[in-house]
Amino acid sequence: MTLAIRPAEPGDLAALTELYNHYIATTAITFDIEPMTVEDRAGWLSHYAATGRHRLLVGHDGPALVGYASTSPFATKAAYDTSVEVSVYVAPDQARRGIGTALYEALFASVADEDIHRAHAGITLPNDASVRLHERFGFTTVGVYREVGRKFGRYHDVLRMQRDL
Numbered sequence: 001m002t003l004a005i006r007p008a009e010p011g012d013l014a015a016l017t018e019l020y021n022h023y024i025a026t027t028a029i030t031f032d033i034e035p036m037t038v039e040d041r042a043g044w045l046s047h048y049a050a051t052g053r054h055r056l057l058v059g060h061d062g063p064a065l066v067g068y069a070s071t072s073p074f075a076t077k078a079a080y081d082t083s084v085e086v087s088v089y090v091a092p093d094q095a096r097r098g099i100g101t102a103l104y105e106a107l108f109a110s111v112a113d114e115d116i117h118r119a120h121a122g123i124t125l126p127n128d129a130s131v132r133l134h135e136r137f138g139f140t141t142v143g144v145y146r147e148v149g150r151k152f153g154r155y156h157d158v159l160r161m162q163r164d165l
Contacts, residue, residue: 001061001097005106008048008056008068015065016058017041019091026092028124028156031149047072053084053114059103066094069103071111074120082117084165088133100133108137108165116165123159124149131159138163 008016021035048056048070059067067090074083086107090099108119121139123130139161147155 004060007050008058012058028151057107066091067099069107084119086119086121118162121161125157134161
């Protein structure tokens with residue numbers, strides 16, 4: 001595998017949507033319920049830039065998009081501006097190949113000089129692989145929201161983790 005990581009571009013939108021829709025349809029990793037269209041995701045993509053606090057990086061193996069990682073606003077009020085929410089998604093057939101690690105390494109390097117105090121992550125439980133990934137990057141547990149989301153007819157807990165940047 002030759003992994004190339006770069007900022008997302010509009011041409012990535014269809015593949016990003018397809019990857020995210022997999023997780024909507026088959027897992028509780030995201031609490032979105034209905035599949036997204038490319039048009040739905042265009043607004044989401046427009047919030048990211050090649051510089052600044054909010055980034056979206058994609059990983060490609062040749063022409064195939066194999067994952068993405070992002071920093072997004074933690075909350076909408078201005079006092080939260082120096083906190084970001086991080087996410088990483090890897091194509092299901094590419095798990096355990098180091099793609100999530102490589103994406104996070106690139107993501108954190110890309111925002112190292114930004115005015116960001118803390119990175120936050122929410123992980124639907126159980127998800128041992130995601131917890132281990134975040135721990136490797138220095139995230140620590142700050143709490144668990146119990147039965148905060150309902151998907152597939154069942155309530156799910158969300159682990160909240162954070163790290164200093």
